[in-house]
Amino acid sequence: MDKSPDVAELVKELGHHSDAIRKRAAYTLSNNVGDPSFADIFIAEGGLSKLRWLILNATGNTLAYSLKALDGFLEVDKGWECTDPEIVKRAVELVVTQPLVNILRGAMGVLIAVVSHPYVSSTKPVDPDAFGYRALRPSIAAFPQFLESLVNRLSSADHTLCGNSLQLINSLMRDVIANGADNEWPKYIKKLQDLGVIRAVYELMQGSILQDLAQPLLEFQALTKILLRKWAAVVVDFSKSEHKRAIRAVYQASKTDKDGRVSDNSESYDPKTSTGAEKWKRLGFATTAPAAEFDEVGYLGMMDLSDFVRRTETQFQKLVLEQSNQTYEKRCPIARASIAVTGILYDHFDIEKADLEDTKELIGIDSNSNIDKLFKPMLLQWSRLHVAGLQAFFGLWKSAGAELENFDKIVELVRILLEEVLGNSSRTRDITSIEDEIQSHDRERLRELQMELLEMSYEDTWRDHLKKVREGLMEEALQFIKEQRIRCLLGGQWFPISLNESKAQAGKSDSEDGWRFVRLSHNRRVLHYADFESRETLDHDLTDLPEKLDLSKVTSVVSNLAKKEVSANSSSTEVHIPVTGIPTKIVINGQVPRTTESSSSKHHRKTSSSTSGRKEIPLLTLYPPDQVLAAEWLDGLLVLLNQPPITQETQQLLKVMCDSGLRVRLLNVKYEEAPNFEEMKSKIPSREQLDYDYYYDVFGTA
Incomplete structure (x- = not known):
């Protein structure tokens, strides 16, 4: 030392x-x-x-x-x-x-x-x-x-x-x-x-x-x-010279003639007079007192609006001119939209949490992944994000044909858009690519995200109710799909008698060996079919189909439609889905009758499982030319054999039907209407003046 x-x-x-x-x-x-x-x-x-x-x-x-x-x-x-x-x-x-x-x-x-x-x-x-x-x-x-x-x-x-x-x-x-x-x-x-x-x-x-x-x-x-x-x-106050200069710049930039040229400045400007204040409605303010409309975002909102005008002056003038030709109800409220986008960014970056205490999170920095979560470089691109978000607002307004009463809905879509893009962007992503993604938004995708978020927002409050509603919708959808699949069999369908692998890979369903028409009987117990040289435009009645297959003899259905092997048992009937192959086929199997057994076979039976006493053989083979048809017939056969449908196409349909039904119900419910279960449990009404035939359902599920 x-x-x-x-x-x-x-x-x-x-x-x-x-x-x-x-x-x-x-x-x-x-x-x-x-x-x-x-x-x-x-x-x-x-x-x-x-x-x-x-x-x-x-x-x-x-x-x-x-x-x-x-x-x-x-x-x-x-x-x-x-x-x-x-x-x-x-x-x-x-x-x-x-x-x-x-x-x-x-x-x-x-x-x-x-x-x-x-x-x-x-x-x-x-x-x-x-x-x-x-x-x-x-x-x-x-x-x-x-x-x-x-x-x-x-x-x-x-x-x-x-x-x-x-x-x-x-x-x-x-x-x-x-x-x-x-x-x-x-x-x-x-x-x-x-x-x-x-x-x-x-x-x-x-x-x-x-x-x-x-x-x-x-x-x-x-x-x-x-x-x-x-x-x-900072409260917007037009008596302050800086605030007045900012709003004057916006006002003057909006003054264009019918040809889109900037007009002269001879028109008087005074935000305090009713004559001048009426002009603010042309910019999209809701009232004739624009200063008060910045209350939620203060001078930050005024800065963002003036910055947008400065950055996109030509586009801004064109937009004002276009909107002035619309009826008042269909005009895009430019200023209100700008204020709304400022509020969206304010919430996204959690500005209210702003504190130097944020730096204490450094204690947890030990990897690049944590660093990416802590640093928000896009916060430093506030102005460009505001411009991009506001332009996205205008695009959504135009594509949706929105009116003033739809303003809040467009704001919510822009919120979802910015949250989606900014929330999924990495720390090193460039601002230009983020601007491009915001501008190339998909309105339908935003609607899907909105419905997903809506469902999530209600999940905690309505958890028990949503679970019951979802279960009920799934059961309804399952019954509907089962019936639809069986009706496909009742309507009948053409199948190639054979389909080689090369043609299947090329997407062709032509059959060199002819065509087979298959239809389920009205009592849903028998498959009728017959072979023809060529496929006809008309479907055949049961009388034209001499071949029959009794479904009570069917023991299993084998298909290469699914990628995994799945089995389900009911009344000794099995469904097997082996590994996917080409071409797609559905094989309906049955068992041959038990024959007289030799001594050696008896000895073998003693050492075998009880389920191997019969041999299973193909009773009918179908070659569906496409995956949709294969899903309809495979699941239809399973339903007839008291088995649940298993194909991916059917499962997707079930999910879509259930989700759509749930979202339709959510659209008719207000969040504040969520029941307070604890309060309901504690407030059981009096039975005074009621007879014994009356009952009260505490949870409101009756």
């Missing part, structure tokens, strides 16, 4: 006239500042003044070690008296002008500590202007390239330097959001955005170095949520 340095000697060497000795002393100091007791002794020996002088005057490695030492003191909450405005300015200057990585790391570390001091230190600063964003403001004014330098460092190949830059950006954001004036933090955030911080962090989140940058990236993600929540909390 290295011996602890002599503090007094170390302080003396820091002020030595030899640069080599000063550098060695600074190096030793930087490696020992993690011990609070050492820091106390060093400060007591007057070492801070020597360290401060080195930071202001040294260069190269001596400067790097000195900055690292001061950063170490601040981490153990010591040496704050050294962080005066001159030191802060020196650190800001180094960030802007210094190319050496080791110096930049130390300078950024000191600035991070100064900005974060009110949040991490056990001692509250006496002068609030000495720490936080305010402490850096004069120095940033002297070096206006400071923020740009920080953003540029985010693309550094040195991961530590990149992390330090982002951490310093986060510290500045956090402090200005918490302590900046109402008109200060928006300007600061906008400046960072203009410098490209969003794009830079987005690329880092989609990159492969997340483990090294996890902490600052998650903090930036949490701060982004806080910003969105803060903007949503």
Whole structure:
């Protein structure tokens, strides 16, 4: 173990006239500042003044070690008296002008500590202007390239330097959001955005170095949520110049003549007057007071609307012109749709949960799969997602021929669309492909997802009722399918007498040996059939079919339609489905009568199972030309033999019928009508004035 340095000697060497000795002393100091007791002794020996002088005057490695030492003191909450405005300015200057990585790391570390001091230190600063964003403001004014330098460092190949830059950006954001004036933090955030911080962090989140940058990236993600929540909390007020400018830009962009050209600005603009306010309905506001309609999403919704207009001005003008030619009931409410999409994104990213405490989830990071769950790079593409979602809204409105009364239904479809696309997108997926998928939505698929979600949303509340309804629907569907399959047999069908493998693979059903027509008798006990040279257009009556097969003699049905072997027993009748083959065939088997047995066969019977006394032979073979026909006849025969239908086609039909019936019932039920079973159990009505013929069903199932 290295011996602890002599503090007094170390302080003396820091002020030595030899640069080599000063550098060695600074190096030793930087490696020992993690011990609070050492820091106390060093400060007591007057070492801070020597360290401060080195930071202001040294260069190269001596400067790097000195900055690292001061950063170490601040981490153990010591040496704050050294962080005066001159030191802060020196650190800001180094960030802007210094190319050496080791110096930049130390300078950024000191600035991070100064900005974060009110949040991490056990001692509250006496002068609030000495720490936080305010402490850096004069120095940033002297070096206006400071923020740009920080953003540029985010693309550094040195991961530590990149992390330090982002951490310093986060510290500045956090402090200005918490302590900046109402008109200060928006300007600061906008400046960072203009410098490209969003794009830079987005690329880092989609990159492969997340483990090294996890902490600052998650903090930036949490701060982004806080910003969105803060903007949503700002009430839209057209008396504020910024709000008025934003809504005026939307209003002016919407003014087109009948040929689609932007009209002049001679028309008066005043959102407070009834004359000007009537024009807001043309944009899709529900009332003549548009400011109030942003209550749910605040100024965030106003920003999203104005951003959509700015990004798609030509499309927006064309849309307004198209909608102005529609009747009022059929007009797409553009502004309301924009506000709705903002709300959908707000809910999807769970903005209300926005808190820096989100970074505590880092404890669970131990694999790439967990990282993918924690990081939401699409949150940083908010504006583009809003534009894509709003365009999808317009597409759904048009394709559905919707009217104003259908507004909430279209909103719900857009919600499902965004949840489906964003929820199933990986961390590394590019925003462009997500935009394309949102734009290429399938309305029918969205309706299917909506019904699935509807069923799931009712599942917990209506669990017992849904189970009974589903069981009843399945039984009804099964009886219907059974009867339908038997009616296929009653109607009769043509089958090739033989079908070779090559023709089956080519999709042909031509028979060189002729055709066989098979029909079930009206009493459903006998199969009638006959062979013909060619397939006729007319079906044959039973009188034309001399061959008969008594179903009571059938013992098994064999088919290669299914992929697995399935067997079911009922009254000694078996159904076997062997491995799939080509061509598809159905073989109806029966047993030959028991014959006189020899002594050897008797001996064999004694050692055999009781079920092997008879030999099973084919009674009739059918070659269905397609899988649908094969499913109808195979399941029809099974039903006649008191067996359940087993083919995939039939099972799919059963599922579709059951699901459709259940969803039709759910569409007629309101969620709030769900029964409170506990309340029903506790509130049994009085039997006063009732005779003994009256009864009450507690669970309402009678």
